Amino acid sequence: MKRIKQSIIAIVIALLTVSCNTGGSGTAEANYEVVPLPNEINIKEGIPFTFSGSTRIVYPEGNEKMQRNAEFLAEYMELSTGIKPVVTIDIHDQNAVILSTGLKNENPEAYQITVDEQTIRIDGASEAAVFYGIQTLRKATPVEKKGAVSYAPATIIDAPRFGYRGSMLDIARHFQPVEFVKKYINLLALHNINRFHWHLTDDQGWRIQIDAYPKLTEVGSMRKETVIGRNSGGYDGIPHGGFYTKEELKEIVAYAQERYITVIPEVDLPGHMLAALAAYPELGCTGGPYEVEGSWGVFDDVLCAGNDSTYIFLEAVLTEVMEIFPSEYIHIGGDESPKTRWEECPRCQARIKELGLKDHDGNTAEHYLQSYVTARMEQFLNSHGRRIIGWDEILEGELAPNATVMSWRGMGGGIEAAQMGHDVIMTPTTYAYFDYYQTHNTEEELFGIGGYLPIEQVYSFEPAPETLTPAQRRHILGAQANLWTEYIKTPDHVEYMLLPRLAAMSEVQWMQPEKKDYQQFLKRLPRLLKLYDKLGYNYARHIFDVQATLTSNTDKNALDVEFSTIDNAPVYYTLDGSEPTETSTRYEGRFSIQEDATLKAVAIREGGENSRLFNETIKVTKSTYKPIELLTKPASGYAYTGATMLVDGLNGSSTNYRTGRWMGFQRDDLVAVIDMLEPAEISTAEVRTAVVTGDWIFNASAIEIATSDDNKHFTTVATKKIVDDATDNYEGIFTHDVSFDPVIARYFKVTVKTSVIPEWHPGKGGKGFIFVDEIRLD
Incomplete structure (x- = not known):
C-alpha cells in the first residue's frame, strides 16, 4: 500500500512538472517562412515533430558557446510559448532539438535545419551559424501559449549573402543607458545582424572614457542645452550628457559577442570634434574657447592637422579604444570636415608645405592634408593589427591604402572605391537612413530630421549594383542601416524608427537578390510583428495603413486612385471629407477624380487593427492634369515622378x-510649359514653395508667366519679385499668387527663379535650392 501511494505521488509530481513546463493546452503549428527568409525550405511528407515540456535541447559537451546557444533557444521557446525545455549534454535520439557544428560549407555562417518525427537538428558551419539557425527556429515558432508546437518535417538550407550585416546607432547626439544598448543588441540578433556600428563621439558629446584624457568625459560628455527644432535659434536650457565607463563598454562588447555581434566603435576625426576641443582647446587651430555644441550641423572648428599634439592625442585615444573593442575594424569617421580653419592656420599651412601638398585633380591641398591624417591613423591602427573604415569623404584627396569605405552620400562613392579595389559597405541615405520619416503624413509622427524612407524603398535596396564587374562586386562587404539621433531622444523613439524597416534591411543583407519579393515579405512580416509585441518593442504600424497610389492622368484629365493593404483588408472611402465607415463606398478597384475633393479612406479589419485614416485634399484648377514639359533639369535626386507632379492637384x-x-x-x-490643350482664359497663377534654409533651401526670387499660341514664341504677361529679408534660419511653406489681366492662350510658360544665398548664411553667394510642389493656373 505504501508503494502504491508513493507511485501515485510520483505520477502527480510528474504531471505537475509537465504542467509547469508548458504554457497551455492544444498544439500550435510552426511556419518556416520567417524574416529573413531562408534560402531553401523543403517540406516533406511524414509525421511532424512535437515540441513539448518533455523536449530536450542537446548541445556538445565542453563547448561553452554551444551551451549558451542551447540556453538562448530554451529562453526563446519559453518566452514565445510558455514551454520550458531542459538543456542537456546527454545524447537523445528522440524528442530532442540537437545542436551541432561541423557542417561543411565555405560560408562560416551557413546552417541546416532537419526536422523529422523524432528530432530537430540544427547543424552549423560554426557556433554563429547554429545561432542563426536557432533564430530561424525561434521565428518559425508561433507566439502563443500552447501545450505543444508542431513542426512539419522539413530540411532548411541557409546562408547569408553578405558577411557584413550592420546597423549603426548614434548615441553622441542623445545618450542611451547601458540596458537599452543591450536591448538594441538583442534586436539586432533577432534580425541576423552581426555588426553593431556604435557612433560614440561627435560635436554634441563624447561618450567613451579615455584615461589619458579624462576631460573628454568630465567636460566633453555634457552640453549645457539643446537646440529646439531644426536649428531654430532657440534652446531648451536643459543640460544633456552621459558617458560609458570602460567597464560598461567591455560589458556591452561581451554581451554582443555572446550573440555573435561585433561592436565597431567610431571615433570621428578630424571633424565633428567640438566636444573634444571643448575639453582640450589646444588641439584646435584657434585655441578656442570652444563649447560642446548644442545645435546640429557641420562646424568649422576641427582638430588642427599641423599640431603634433593632435597625433599624440589621436594615437592615445585609439590605443585605449583598441583595448576595449577587439573588432578588426575601427571606424574613424572622416565625414563633414570643413577646411576653413586649415586654410587660415599657420601650422596647417606649414604642414602642407612640409608634405609638399598641392591642389590637384579638383581637390585642394587641404583635402590632401585630411588624406594625410587618415593615412597616418590607418598606419597606426594597421601596426596593431586593425583596419579602418571611413565615410566616403575619405575618397577626397587620396584614399588610404587599406581603407574600407562606408558609402553614405549615395552609391557613387562605394562604386568608385570598389572599382579602385577597396572594400565597401553600402549605406546610402536613400535606402539606409532610418532617421528619415517613414510616411508622407509627418504631422502625426514624432518630430524628426526630415527625409522620406518607407519600408518598401528599404526593401528595394541593391547594395552590389550591376554597374560593377563580378570581381568588383566582391568588394561590397555588405549593407548597413544608420540611425542618427539628433531628433531621437528616447529608447522608444529609437525602436520606432528602426522597426519594422530593419526587417526589410535584414532581407537585403541576408537573401540572394533573385529570391526577394516585397509582396511575399509583407505576408511574412505580421508573424514577426507578433514577436515584437511579445518582446515589448515599439514599432511603426504604417504597414497596416491604406497604401494609396495617386497618378496624374493627362489623357483622362483626372487623378487615378488605387488603394491596397498588407492583408487585403476591405477599404472604405469618401470624397466629401466625411469620416469613412463600413457604410461608405467600398473600394473595388481603380477610380478617377476630376474635381475638388477631400479623399479619406480607412481599412476596417474584423477583430483586428483598423488602419489610420488616409486623408488627401485634391484641388483642381484649369491647369490641373494638363500636359506639362520641363525645360530645365531638377537637382539630382529631386525629380521624383517628373513634371506631372507639378499639376497633379x-x-x-x-x-x-x-x-x-x-x-x-x-x-x-x-x-515649365503647360499645354492647356486648347485656348484658355487665365488671370492668376499660384506657385507653392517649401523653405528650409538650414538645408540651403530658399524661397524663389521671382516668378514669371509667359504665354504662347504655338509653343515657340512666348510673351511675358506677369512678373512677381519675391524679397526675403530674413537674417537667420527658418522654414515654412509659402504660397505665391501672381495676378494679371486675363489672357487667352494655349501654352503657359512658368519660370520660378532660384535665389542667391544671402550673406548671413554659411553658403553665402551660392545658388540656393528651390522646392515646388504645385503650379496652378486659373
Whole structure:
C-alpha cells in the first residue's frame, strides 16, 4: 500500500512538472517562412515533430558557446510559448532539438535545419551559424501559449549573402543607458545582424572614457542645452550628457559577442570634434574657447592637422579604444570636415608645405592634408593589427591604402572605391537612413530630421549594383542601416524608427537578390510583428495603413486612385471629407477624380487593427492634369515622378521636401510649359514653395508667366519679385499668387527663379535650392 501511494505521488509530481513546463493546452503549428527568409525550405511528407515540456535541447559537451546557444533557444521557446525545455549534454535520439557544428560549407555562417518525427537538428558551419539557425527556429515558432508546437518535417538550407550585416546607432547626439544598448543588441540578433556600428563621439558629446584624457568625459560628455527644432535659434536650457565607463563598454562588447555581434566603435576625426576641443582647446587651430555644441550641423572648428599634439592625442585615444573593442575594424569617421580653419592656420599651412601638398585633380591641398591624417591613423591602427573604415569623404584627396569605405552620400562613392579595389559597405541615405520619416503624413509622427524612407524603398535596396564587374562586386562587404539621433531622444523613439524597416534591411543583407519579393515579405512580416509585441518593442504600424497610389492622368484629365493593404483588408472611402465607415463606398478597384475633393479612406479589419485614416485634399484648377514639359533639369535626386507632379492637384503636406511631393532645383531655375490643350482664359497663377534654409533651401526670387499660341514664341504677361529679408534660419511653406489681366492662350510658360544665398548664411553667394510642389493656373 505504501508503494502504491508513493507511485501515485510520483505520477502527480510528474504531471505537475509537465504542467509547469508548458504554457497551455492544444498544439500550435510552426511556419518556416520567417524574416529573413531562408534560402531553401523543403517540406516533406511524414509525421511532424512535437515540441513539448518533455523536449530536450542537446548541445556538445565542453563547448561553452554551444551551451549558451542551447540556453538562448530554451529562453526563446519559453518566452514565445510558455514551454520550458531542459538543456542537456546527454545524447537523445528522440524528442530532442540537437545542436551541432561541423557542417561543411565555405560560408562560416551557413546552417541546416532537419526536422523529422523524432528530432530537430540544427547543424552549423560554426557556433554563429547554429545561432542563426536557432533564430530561424525561434521565428518559425508561433507566439502563443500552447501545450505543444508542431513542426512539419522539413530540411532548411541557409546562408547569408553578405558577411557584413550592420546597423549603426548614434548615441553622441542623445545618450542611451547601458540596458537599452543591450536591448538594441538583442534586436539586432533577432534580425541576423552581426555588426553593431556604435557612433560614440561627435560635436554634441563624447561618450567613451579615455584615461589619458579624462576631460573628454568630465567636460566633453555634457552640453549645457539643446537646440529646439531644426536649428531654430532657440534652446531648451536643459543640460544633456552621459558617458560609458570602460567597464560598461567591455560589458556591452561581451554581451554582443555572446550573440555573435561585433561592436565597431567610431571615433570621428578630424571633424565633428567640438566636444573634444571643448575639453582640450589646444588641439584646435584657434585655441578656442570652444563649447560642446548644442545645435546640429557641420562646424568649422576641427582638430588642427599641423599640431603634433593632435597625433599624440589621436594615437592615445585609439590605443585605449583598441583595448576595449577587439573588432578588426575601427571606424574613424572622416565625414563633414570643413577646411576653413586649415586654410587660415599657420601650422596647417606649414604642414602642407612640409608634405609638399598641392591642389590637384579638383581637390585642394587641404583635402590632401585630411588624406594625410587618415593615412597616418590607418598606419597606426594597421601596426596593431586593425583596419579602418571611413565615410566616403575619405575618397577626397587620396584614399588610404587599406581603407574600407562606408558609402553614405549615395552609391557613387562605394562604386568608385570598389572599382579602385577597396572594400565597401553600402549605406546610402536613400535606402539606409532610418532617421528619415517613414510616411508622407509627418504631422502625426514624432518630430524628426526630415527625409522620406518607407519600408518598401528599404526593401528595394541593391547594395552590389550591376554597374560593377563580378570581381568588383566582391568588394561590397555588405549593407548597413544608420540611425542618427539628433531628433531621437528616447529608447522608444529609437525602436520606432528602426522597426519594422530593419526587417526589410535584414532581407537585403541576408537573401540572394533573385529570391526577394516585397509582396511575399509583407505576408511574412505580421508573424514577426507578433514577436515584437511579445518582446515589448515599439514599432511603426504604417504597414497596416491604406497604401494609396495617386497618378496624374493627362489623357483622362483626372487623378487615378488605387488603394491596397498588407492583408487585403476591405477599404472604405469618401470624397466629401466625411469620416469613412463600413457604410461608405467600398473600394473595388481603380477610380478617377476630376474635381475638388477631400479623399479619406480607412481599412476596417474584423477583430483586428483598423488602419489610420488616409486623408488627401485634391484641388483642381484649369491647369490641373494638363500636359506639362520641363525645360530645365531638377537637382539630382529631386525629380521624383517628373513634371506631372507639378499639376497633379496634390500639395506637399509639410516642409519635408523628400516625400516625393516637392521637386527641387538648384543651379537652374524651374522652367515649365503647360499645354492647356486648347485656348484658355487665365488671370492668376499660384506657385507653392517649401523653405528650409538650414538645408540651403530658399524661397524663389521671382516668378514669371509667359504665354504662347504655338509653343515657340512666348510673351511675358506677369512678373512677381519675391524679397526675403530674413537674417537667420527658418522654414515654412509659402504660397505665391501672381495676378494679371486675363489672357487667352494655349501654352503657359512658368519660370520660378532660384535665389542667391544671402550673406548671413554659411553658403553665402551660392545658388540656393528651390522646392515646388504645385503650379496652378486659373
